[in-house]
Amino acid sequence: MYRYLVFLTALGISIAAPAAAGDLEIRIGGISNGDGRVMVAVFDAAERFMGEETQTAALMLPARKGMVRAVIGDLPAGIYAISVYHDANGNQELDTNMLGMPREGYGFSNDARGIAGPPSFQAAAFEIGADPAVVDLRLSY
Amino acid sequence: MRRRHFIAASAAMAVHSALEPGLLIRAATAASGDDWGPAFAAARARKPWLAGFETPASDRLETPRLDIDGVWPAELAGAFYRNGPARHAVAGQRYRHWFDGDGMLQKFTIADGRVAHLGRYVATAKYMAEIAADRPLADGFGTRMPGVPPAASPDAINPANISVIAHAGRLLALWEAGSPHEIDPATLDTIGRHAWSDETSGLPFTAHPRIDRDGNLWGFGYALFRGALVLYHIGPDGGLRKAGLVPVPDLGMVHDFMVTARHIVIPIPPLVFEADRLAGGASFLDAHVWKPDLGTRVLLVDKDDFSRVEWRRLPPQWIFHYGNAWEEADGSIRFDACRYDDPGVMFSLLRYVMRGEVRPASPAYAMQTVLRAGGAADQQVITDQASAEFPRIDPRRAAVRYRQLYCVLGLGRGDAAHPFANAVARHDLETGDWDLHRYGPDEIVEEHVFVPRPGSTDEGDGWLLGTTLDAGAGVTRLNLLDARRLAGGPVARAHLPYSLPLGLHGNFVGA
Numbered sequence: 001m002y003r004y005l006v007f008l009t010a011l012g013i014s015i016a017a018p019a020a021a022g023d024l025e026i027r028i029g030g031i032s033n034g035d036g037r038v039m040v041a042v043f044d045a046a047e048r049f050m051g052e053e054t055q056t057a058a059l060m061l062p063a064r065k066g067m068v069r070a071v072i073g074d075l076p077a078g079i080y081a082i083s084v085y086h087d088a089n090g091n092q093e094l095d096t097n098m099l100g101m102p103r104e105g106y107g108f109s110n111d112a113r114g115i116a117g118p119p120s121f122q123a124a125a126f127e128i129g130a131d132p133a134v135v136d137l138r139l140s141y
Numbered sequence: 142m143r144r145r146h147f148i149a150a151s152a153a154m155a156v157h158s159a160l161e162p163g164l165l166i167r168a169a170t171a172a173s174g175d176d177w178g179p180a181f182a183a184a185r186a187r188k189p190w191l192a193g194f195e196t197p198a199s200d201r202l203e204t205p206r207l208d209i210d211g212v213w214p215a216e217l218a219g220a221f222y223r224n225g226p227a228r229h230a231v232a233g234q235r236y237r238h239w240f241d242g243d244g245m246l247q248k249f250t251i252a253d254g255r256v257a258h259l260g261r262y263v264a265t266a267k268y269m270a271e272i273a274a275d276r277p278l279a280d281g282f283g284t285r286m287p288g289v290p291p292a293a294s295p296d297a298i299n300p301a302n303i304s305v306i307a308h309a310g311r312l313l314a315l316w317e318a319g320s321p322h323e324i325d326p327a328t329l330d331t332i333g334r335h336a337w338s339d340e341t342s343g344l345p346f347t348a349h350p351r352i353d354r355d356g357n358l359w360g361f362g363y364a365l366f367r368g369a370l371v372l373y374h375i376g377p378d379g380g381l382r383k384a385g386l387v388p389v390p391d392l393g394m395v396h397d398f399m400v401t402a403r404h405i406v407i408p409i410p411p412l413v414f415e416a417d418r419l420a421g422g423a424s425f426l427d428a429h430v431w432k433p434d435l436g437t438r439v440l441l442v443d444k445d446d447f448s449r450v451e452w453r454r455l456p457p458q459w460i461f462h463y464g465n466a467w468e469e470a471d472g473s474i475r476f477d478a479c480r481y482d483d484p485g486v487m488f489s490l491l492r493y494v495m496r497g498e499v500r501p502a503s504p505a506y507a508m509q510t511v512l513r514a515g516g517a518a519d520q521q522v523i524t525d526q527a528s529a530e531f532p533r534i535d536p537r538r539a540a541v542r543y544r545q546l547y548c549v550l551g552l553g554r555g556d557a558a559h560p561f562a563n564a565v566a567r568h569d570l571e572t573g574d575w576d577l578h579r580y581g582p583d584e585i586v587e588e589h590v591f592v593p594r595p596g597s598t599d600e601g602d603g604w605l606l607g608t609t610l611d612a613g614a615g616v617t618r619l620n621l622l623d624a625r626r627l628a629g630g631p632v633a634r635a636h637l638p639y640s641l642p643l644g645l646h647g648n649f650v651g652a
């Protein structure tokens with residue numbers, strides 16, 4: 001398993017040159033403000049989706065109003081899904097109300113949404129093959 | 142990154158999907174061949190009263206000085222705010238239920254014997270996003286919109302379209318199942334979503350909170366995916382005193398509730414939410430199933446301790462609205478309601494009117510109910526001669542023994558020009574007497590609220606204030622009646638030069 005933990009200091013600058021096989025470009029839109037960080041997790045299998053420390057890659061990106069993007073290189077070909085949240089207050093948690101509803105922005109690849117919880121891995125899944133992959137998603141608040 | 146936390150949060154996301162559609166399966170008729178707009182337009186040409194279901198020509202309606210009849214008393218000074226669905230189509234896609242459209246606030250400013258009007262939409266996230274995109278981005282209460290992705294949260298589809306209430310200096314536009322929106326009382330500018338605390342931020346909140354005589358505001362919300370009711374106690378200063386959760390199996394739509402001196406009283410009609418239906422493409426409304434075998438469960442909660450609950454039972458019935466409730470010395474609880482045998486009116490009349498059709502539905506009887514201390518319950522019909530709705534009381538009798546019940550009535554259905562209320566009435570709960578005024582044949586009567594006469598203390602000393610849509614003249618009128626002599630008709634009227642879409646609830650805020 002590949003594992004990354006990357007902190008990007010330059011806004012919107014990719015961490016690897018795009019357009020190589022196995023590269024994954026992630027573009028996260030709909031960010032409401034530049035406070036805190038955007039937390040990204042990439043999963044490579046349904047049984048690991050949304051698990052505890054089961055992500056293939058994790059990124060902390062400085063938040064910026066509008067969009068941030070990043071590129072992760074050298075992912076093996078396969079099926080992946082991404083979850084993201086906007087840790088606006090920098091406490092490294094997705095803050096919630098008393099029913100556990102998010103009070104910070106969040107989103108998934110394919111802009112997938114669950115009806116009674118997070119979406120399924122399948123609903124958020126995309127493929128990385130021979131060509132570089134680009135995933136666009138928008139945060140919801 | 143704390144994955145576990147994220148997982149827990151996501152798993153609970155559904156709670157707030159009270160109105161979240163979820164899957165991308167759509168009603169087959171929604172995307173193409175939609176004839177609701179043309180059907181309405183054709184019917185509108187024949188039935189002038191359908192003006193009440195039209196989108197206003199402008200996003201801002203303003204008349205600084207209305208034509209008036211009679212004398213608006215100088216001592217009556219303040220603003221009458223109303224709310225209701227107004228934007229009945231988005232980019233030509235007409236909603237299929239009266240309760241869907243974006244809320245527009247109507248403000249009637251009354252001062253020095255004059256009346257001014259201002260109407261503006263609540264600038265919800267949904268409204269602003271749809272204006273910007275010029276296409277539907279959210280489903281409605283009774284409508285699945287084509288090509289609309291599942292909602293991220295209740296507030297993503299919150300149209301803030303049911304009521305408006307002032308509390309602790311804040312004016313709040315209310316929906317059924319999302320955040321209140323704070324409104325500038327002077328300009329009707331939308332200040333933003335209001336949360337009483339981080340813990341309650343974004344939770345469902347009712348259109349029918351209750352303000353007691355000490356200025357406390359009590360509220361509830363139904364969290365269908367969690368199968369729980371949220372309870373709120375907001376102090377007179379506007380600060381959250383406490384919030385709680387009560388699990389309720391087979392939970393469904395709950396529109397209104399009551400408080401007494403000691404209890405929160407929440408009857409739960411057996412209109413049960415089934416998430417699978419939502420996933421299968423049904424609208425939020427159609428994801429509810431009438432299950433009369435469940436009866437109507439009545440939840441009693443101790444106002445001082447939300448963990449102390451009791452259950453009572455009533456026969457199956459659908460109720461939108463209660464007037465008031467109070468508690469006798471022996472613990473018996475008495476309340477009134479406008480009671481339907483079933484929720485058919487919401488699935489038929491209030492849906493198909495959006496295509497200009499009148500479908501029959503069971504009427505609402507004004508009822509009195511006693512929940513006896515020992516657990517038994519009696520219900521008695523006050524009137525079955527007319528369909529009754531929008532019950533209101535003198536707010537000085539909130540949650541205590543009261544005598545006067547005000548409501549609107551649909552009299553003489555057979556010869557009525559339209560299927561809605563045509564009269565306003567007062568019922569004396571002790572003598573059983575009725576005092577009522579029937580408006581003109583073309584007038585649809587909207588909710589009338591009680592306004593106490595400044596300086597008075599006696600129950601019933603004041604006015605009723607309410608709007609009517611005069612379909613014959615194509616205008617909306619504001620009416621003031623002496624609350625002790627409704628039969629005399631309005632003592633003063635103010636006439637808008639245009640009609641407003643029919644609204645739901647409002648409140649008067651004294652200057």
Ligand SMILES: [Fe+2]
Binds near residue numbers: 348349396461462646
């Ligand atoms: Fe209501």
